[in-house]
Structure formats: C-alpha cells, structure tokens
Amino acid sequence: MDSTGVQGIGEMIRKVRKEKGWRLEDLADEQISIATISNIERGFAHVKPEKTHYLIQKLKIDPARLPRLMMKEQQDLKELEFELKSLQLLRDTGDAALALEHLNRLKLEASHPYAAMFHYLKGKCYLSLRKWKEAEKFFHQAIRFSHHHEHAYSKKSNIKAVSFIELGLCAFFQNDLVQAIRYTDRGWDVYEHDGERSYAWWLLHINKAVYYERLGQLAESMQVIQKAWEGVHQTEKKDIVITFYYLRSEILRRSGVYDEAVTFAIKGLELARLNGHTPLLFDLWTVLGSTYMAKEDWFKAERCFNHALRLKDRLFDDPMVECKIITAFARLGKLYTQQKKWEQAGRVIREAIATGEKYEDAPRLTYALQVMGDYYQVQGRMEEGIPYYERALALARKYNYKKRACSTLIRLPDYWRDTNREELLAYLETIS
C-alpha cells in the first residue's frame, strides 16, 4: 500500500466516523488508542495495517465496499479541487465577496487535504476586502494546516511560503514594514524550490525589495533585486520580469542615478507593452515621469504622468493597484506646482489626498500631504500649508517614517517655535 492509499483510507474512515457522529474517544478501546486512530485518519505512516483493518471493522465498513468508497472519496476530492480553483479565479478577477460567500458555505475539517488551500483562499478574499486582521487569521490557519498531507503529493504545494507572503502584505497594508519583512523572510525559509507555485520565489524578492525601498534602505533593496536579476529572466511569467525592471528603475531613481533609471523604465515599458500588462504600464510611466521630473525635464515628465493617469480607469478594481495612483497624482501636482500651474496642481493633489485617505495608505498619503503643504508654501500661503504639514508629520511620526518626518520638519519653522520643543527634540533624538 503506497502512502496515497493510506491517505485515502484515512479520510474515508474519518468521513464514515463523522457521519455516524462518533468521536475518536468513542472508537478507542484496549486494542486501539485515540492517538493511533488520529494517526490513521491523518494518513500518518508507521501504523500497522492490522490496526487500520481493526478500525474499519469497528466502523462496520464492508471490506468489499472499500474500493468503491475509496473511488467516491477520490472523486469528491477532485470535485472540491475544481470548486476551489474556480473560486480562486472568481477572486482573482475581482469578485472577492462572492468567492468568500461560496467558501463560507463549504465546511472543511482541519485535517482535510485541502484545508490549507481553503484557508489560504479565504485569507486572500479577506485581503481583497481589506479586512487585514481576518485575513491574517486565515493565513495563520493555512500555515498551521499546510504540513498535513504534504507527503501525499509528489510536489510540495508551497502553501506555507505563499501564506507568509500574504501575511507580509497584511503587515505592509497596516503600515508595519518591519513585520512585513519578517514575514517575508519566514516565507523565504520555508520555500521549496522544486515545489508548486514557483512564482512565489520571485514574489518573495519583489516584496522584500519593496519593503526595504519603503523603509528607505535602498542598498538592501537593490541587493535583493540584483541577486535575482539573472535568474528572473528564466521565468516565463513576464509580469514578474517587468516588475523587476520597475523596481530597479524606482530604486535607481531614488538613489539619484537618473539616467540608468530611465533606461530600465523604458526597457520595462517595452516589455509591458508587448505583454499588454496595464497595471505595470502604470507603475513604469509613474517612475519614468518621476525620474524626468528629477532631471527637470518637465515636458517629458508631464507626458509620462498623463500616460499613467490615462490608464487609471483600466486598472482592475484592486486596492493594491489602485492606491498607486496616489503617487502619480501627487507627483503630477508637484510638477504643476513647479510650473506654477496652480489650479491644475491643486486639483490633482486634492485627488491624491482623497485617494490616500480612502485606502488609508499612510506612506503615500504622507507624501501627498507634504506636496500639498509645498503647494501652499511656494505661493506664499504658508498658513494654509501648515495644517497639511502637520498632518504629514503626525502620520510620519505615528508610523515612524524617519526621513519623511525630518523632511516635513524642515519645512515647518513655526512648528519649532509654537509647539512643545522638548517633546520634539526628544523625538529627533530617537530618529537620529
């Protein structure tokens, strides 16, 4: 009997037991203990076949019916697999609420072979619905159940690794970047190279690079990207390759290496165009525009931002993608401010702030608020700008964005005079 067979029997035994409403305790006797029954049902090897046969007897299962029951079990499993796959697709295409509704109708035991997958999917639905805490709960469950039944399949599912990736995202969306990196590292540790979901390996790199980049640790971020650069070109998943181009360009831009940033952004755009990947086109136009802005090439910069924002309506209804428009709006606002196009500037910055508030995206919102402050300051309307600076500062302090806090403070001369100096100096101590 191979391990798959043992597995199948275990599930069938559990099903029959549950149907009869029996607990493990009800089946245990001096011949067989609770622990052993549990081991048999979970398909755990190292149990003598005699014990399994004894259990089958005790459940009054006709041995002649065994093969048919097993077949039925397999078939049910196949059907469930299809159901889960279709619900995953439903979520991926933007209908998380409906997918969740269907998932909630299914009842899977913790020991079910698809329990990990099931909980992972539920987590992803909650993530799409921006219910971080709920999502976290289910990803932890998925991790807990992930080692069950792994041995039954030739390939490792890598559910554990992808769950850690998603937990990292949960932390990221709650503005806890340090925790996000911690989760990603754990995903890194448990990732199995010859398993399924090989895209997860690249996702681990991408996410880690993004988190470092957000923390302002550009060298670490670039290191992650560069170490995987050669390898990633082997994958047939073009969106991942394009994301690498985008990230490389973004890190170079933030490091002040503008010409190289432009080169990588344009290469990325070329790839994204060939593969028709709209969300990434948006990112690439934004980074390219920002780079041209830094190079003071206002004409090209405006072109890029407008290209980006023209894609706005074609972005999927996905909060992770949608909140990116905050940066594009804010940068365009900054551009218009520099060109003294006040009316246009005010409009796009307000839009940036509104979107930032909608998605509670603290880092991007902080930036947008700062841009709004600058907008008023350069017009000599400092008293109108101060509230925006103060909000930016409060957010930056709350989530400990050190650089952003400093750059906001520099713009706030009145703040030094009027508010609690000592508290502020103490704060500066902590970030220096």
Place this chain on the structure above:
DNA sequence: CTCAAACGCTGGGTTGCGAG
C-alpha cells in the same frame, strides 16, 4: 444599564517522546 473585551473552562483533536 449596555455592550464588548477579557477571562477561563471544556471538548475534541494533535503531537512529542519514551517504552517495549
């Protein structure tokens, strides 16, 4: 007085480890 967070209990199940 209400309501929700915290607490503790319980049932059902899993797991580490040592004995045979």
Place this chain on the structure above:
DNA sequence: CTCGCAACCCAGCGTTTGAG
C-alpha cells in the same frame, strides 16, 4: 518500528468585568 501516555493546542462557549 509501533503504540499510547500525557502534554499540548485551539475553537467555541459562558461568565465576569469594566468603560462609556
């Protein structure tokens, strides 16, 4: 190598407590 004890885990409850 197998098995089972006992410790452990965890979800689902009822109860307590404390803030508004």
